[in-house]
Amino acid sequence: MSASVDLAIIGAGPAGMAAAITARRHGLVVAVIDEQPAPGGQIFRAVTDPAPLPASVLGPDYHAGRTLAERFLACGADYRPGSLVWQEEKGTLDLTGPDGQQSLTAKRIIVAGGAMERxxxxxxxxxxxxxxxxxxxxxxxxxxxxxxxxxxxxxxxxxxxxxxxxxxxxxxxxxxxxxxxxxxxxxxxxxxxxxxxxxxxxxxxxxxxxxxxxxxxxxxxxxxxxxxxxxxxxxxxxxxxxxxxxxxxxxxxxxxxGVIPNVNLAMALGCRHVFDESQRCWRPERDRWGRSSRNDILIAGDAGGILGASCAELTGEIAALATCADLGCLSQDAAERAAAPVFHKLRHESAIRPFLEALYRPAPQFLAPSDDDTLVCRCEEVTRGAVAAAVAEQCPGPNQLKAFTRAGMGPCQGRMCGHSLGETMAALTGRSPAELGYLRIRMPVKPVTLGDMAGPTEEERNAA
CATH class of the missing domain: 3.50.50.60 (FAD/NAD(P)-binding domain)
Structure with a gap:
């Protein structure tokens, strides 16, 4: 089954929800694809469910997410929970979810996949x-x-x-x-x-x-x-x-x-990335509106650089306004006027980030192990010693390390080891992760079955 929309948003955390609300307010046809069973992302996970704990335990910041989630659910977006994007070609997304394999064609895509723990x-x-x-x-x-x-x-x-x-x-x-x-x-x-x-x-x-x-x-x-x-x-x-x-x-x-941007999807989509020395991680290159190096893809929230939940919501709104301008729902002047107070609030909310980045910058010994028996790639059980041996054999970078050791080639596709491989090679060679580069990420970024990739059988198509 296939459908067409103006905007596909991948991720239903603060950035994705805010982007959907804003885009719908300006008349765009919007689909939101999210792997989780309910909106909220990691920061507001299960916020719409009956609370299993007294409100005081998780705190007011968590419960404030309920209002955003309720606004999102009421905004009229085509919300697809429990769904995974596993392929993209020229704006057409292939996804698998509760209703099986589907395709979705979008004029613009906002990646709002959030952060992951380092x-x-x-x-x-x-x-x-x-x-x-x-x-x-x-x-x-x-x-x-x-x-x-x-x-x-x-x-x-x-x-x-x-x-x-x-x-x-x-x-x-x-x-x-x-x-x-x-x-x-x-x-x-x-x-x-x-x-x-x-x-x-x-x-x-x-x-x-x-x-x-x-x-x-x-x-x-x-x-x-x-x-x-x-x-x-x-x-x-x-x-x-x-x-x-x-x-x-x-x-x-x-x-x-600390947390780092969840970069695998944006990398697989071909968006250019840079190494952010202040956050000690890779992140997508984007302009102030969230536009990536691909003119049909924008990136919002912590997927584009760690700023926190309140800023994620703001960058989602900004990316949606940029999309509205790109698709002609708003003039560029109107988008600038609508975004001006949002940019002002974003500057205020993000002012603390340089302080936090300096205060909680990870120590080098926790970024790259020194013990040869310590696993760096969990899926393929590649140790620091194996990485060191590959470096001694003139392996030039993390992407080439795959051929030497299979590091980064397991089910997680480098999500849990990509940064550690780069840091380990940097420590061994005296070069920076920016010089060494990163793993080349390809679709699918997460495991899918052959049945999902093949699509529905003839019998299933006839039944539909």
Whole structure:
């Protein structure tokens, strides 16, 4: 089954929902394709479902997403939850979902696939019982489920939020091992004047840290080394902070060292990407309206660079206004006038980002492992030692590494190892990830069945 629309939006998080609402308001025919069963993205996951926890546990910022989701569901967009885009050619998207394989042709596409947690390749990170901190929050939001006695390790606003949510829910936490490097606060100070333009963010951050301390959770700062021990599952965490060392027994570890754009889809679509040194990750190249290097594709939200949920919503609105101008629903002057207050708010909301990027920049030893036995590519079980051997044989970059080791060629198609492979090769060669390049991502970006690729059988077509 095929259909045609003015605008296809991939992703129903804050950016995708805001883009759909804005585009529908100006009369565009819009389809929204999302892999999740309900709107909200990761930040507002399950926000439209009956709350499994008291509102105070997840906090007001989370529950504020319900209003946006309700506006989105009422805007008249063709919303397709539980659907995956696995191919695109000249504006025609092939997708698979609850109704089987379908095609959708769009004049413009907005990619709003959000962010993912940065890989954290340390010894033992693939053991059962080791997950990302985002997984801990998903369990809270969707099932009111938690892991008593877990260790949280890493740094950044998200890990502090999740530990605070555990405390509010009355779930004991064994420890928070904070990997924020020594001297990071001093480096961030030069960005403080900009951060003061968004004082509410600073207050929230200080409030979370104070909440964790009041809860009596053990916090170990400036952790410089981590090793997860166990055979069939994780059983303890070894840590080092300066001269201090310790080991904490636990069956659950949640890791986190910030988020990065989920770039695989935009890369597979052929959008040009650049390495962002301040965020230490790859991101799509785009103009202030969200237009990518492909004139029919725009990118909104954290998929284009990490700015946070409130900014994602704003960039979704801006990308939709640009689409309306491109398709003639608005003149460029009208789009500029409509976008002016949105751009103003975006500048205000994003002013804190340089401060956060300097404060929570991951330490080099957590970006690239130094232990040869540590897995870098989980799917193909490629170790740091195997990468080092390929470099010694003059492998020039991550994309060529696939031929040497099969790294990045597993079911995740490099989502969980692409950045780590680049960082590991950079550490081994003394070159930057920008010089080395990235994996060449091709469709499909996620596993699909042969049946999905073949489309409906003749019997199924006749039945339809």
């Amino acid at each position: 890989p954290f390749p340390i010894p033992g990170w693939t053991l059962p019982g080791v997950m990302t901190a985002g997984a801990a929050q998903i369990l809270l939001k969707t099932a009111a489920s938690a892991a008593p006695g877990a260790v949280f390790a890493g740094s950044g606003p998200l890990i502090y939020l999740i530990v605070a949510q555990y405390a509010r829910a009355g779930v004991p936490v064994a420890a928070l091992l904070d990997t924020t490097p020594r001297g990071a606060r001093l480096k961030a100070l030069r960005h403080l004047p900009g951060a003061l333009m968004a004082p509410s963010y600073l207050r929230k951050g200080f409030s979370l840290l104070a909440e964790i301390r009041r809860a009596g959770i053990r916090v170990i700062s400036h952790v410089e080394a981590l090793r997860l021990e166990g055979e069939s599952a994780v059983r303890s965490v070894r840590w080092q902070a300066g001269a201090a060392r310790g080991e904490i027994a636990t069956g659950t570890v949640f890791l986190h060292q």
